[in-house]
Amino acid sequence: MRTKIPIDIIELESSNYHLILPSQLEGGENGYWVIDTGASKSVFDKNLDNFIAIVEEGTDELHAANMSEEPLTTSLGILKPLLFGKLKVDNMKVALLDMNHINELYQKVTDYKICGLLGSDFLLEYNAVIDYKRRVLKLSE
Template sequence: MRYKIPIEIIELEKDNYHLVVNSVFVNGEMGYWVIDTGASKSIFDKGLADFYSIIEGRTENLHSAGISEEPLKSEVATMKPFSFAGMKIENMQLAVLDLTHINELYSASTDMEICGLLGGDFLVSHKAVIDYKKKQLVLRK
């Protein structure tokens, strides 16, 4: 089944664009995710502990020039169910990190608070297609 999720294209600085999609958690709260095609792993904000469960004993070393020079050791968690435009996501595993620095960047341009980054692991597993003209992310389940 194909799901078409609306994308917001956010210009953080002149000619510096980020793609953001909206999700809804089981308690009705909304969360904004950056589509990060350069990230190999999806990440969720460590400060939003009500929405995930840590997998005891599992960690990951994340390598990313955008986050830090050195690999970051991160706990691995399973997300509680949430949805993107009617597409229910269950048992999504991801790394949890403090995303304060990303939210500080966003606060200068928008009132959005970013809850996570959708990385290549999620995008590949859902055969993602980004349609800039229609401003939508197409996912398959």
């Protein structure tokens, strides 16, 4: 199954564009994700713990480019089922981080509350294609 999901392209600063993808979290609540093609792992806001099914024991090191020379220590989690368009995603594994600083940045230019960053792990698994002209993300199982 192939699904097309509209994306929003926002300009945080002059010529600094971010792609925003909507999702539907458990219970019908909307969640907004930044598509981050440079991230190796998807990240979810640990403050939204009501959408996290399992927090795995132990920690993982996440290397975040341009944020710090030192890796961030994160927890790993599995999300409750969510929808990206018509695509249902079960057991999505994510790194869990406090995303308040990201939301403070976004609040300056948009009303979106960012719940996560979609990294290359997700984009590869669902054969993602970004169509900038039509402003859609195409995903397939």
